[in-house]
Amino acid sequence: MTAELYFEDVEVGTEIGPMIKHPDLRHLVMWAGASGDFNPLHYSNEFAQSKGFPGIIVHGQLAACFLGQLMTDWKGGNGVLKKLTCRYRGVNFPNEDLICQGEVINKYIDHAEHYVECNIWIEQRQEKTVTGTALITLPSRG
């Protein structure tokens, strides 16, 4: 987790992460309980296979929350997450690494607020399974 991050500390191309998540079935059960998403795709191999998947898959919303954590860990205690978007390109499987990363693509000042725009994504099995964007504001040293 970043102790404190300032607008002047980042540039276009600055890398974010990687943050590695390795959810197992227990984590998916915890997420089901926390989120209310009890779709059997996320706890039953038989059901997931009946729907054409090789096995249990990770909840899409859980993957989105991993990317949210990537940004909130990086921005520090005085940064503010303004916007987060995710698109699901493929499924993620439990018991394997989900590599969460990002990259700064733009920074600008608007109405005295210091904005940093980022691309974010999750990779598993060398493929991008979730892609998205994040917009944060950061404090400035002035």
Add this chain to the structure above:
Amino acid sequence: MKKEELKDRIDVASEPMTCEIERGMLKRFVQAIGDDNPLWQDEVYAGKTKYGGTVVPPTFLIIIGNEQFHSYTSEIFASFPNNLNGGTELEFYQPVRPGDKLILTTKLTDVYERDIKVGRATFAIFETSFQNKKEGLTAIYRQTAIFY
């Protein structure tokens, strides 16, 4: 429900629902993700930040919005069992703190067609707004469903 009838639902809002941001639910959320950021649970740390105290992770609102989303969309998803999650979008306007009471409203905002790998599909955008009585608009959560 037929796909043509979906457009009749645009801007038909759900009944507002009040949700209290409850610490136990928040704890289960951060444990499930594995997020130990002290901003969510350490008042001493959080008190020294611009927030002045603990706040909830922004994506926690996904959980808060789920119940109303399922209620609003159950008939729609039952009518279109072949569906994909087309994406998520969150906009944050105010921090949310444990104990806050938020008023949620969900509505279908757009319906359009597009070709995807498996053929012609209908895209439906659902939007949940989160209002805090004192602070006003707190966040917006948009979800895209793809029916094919």
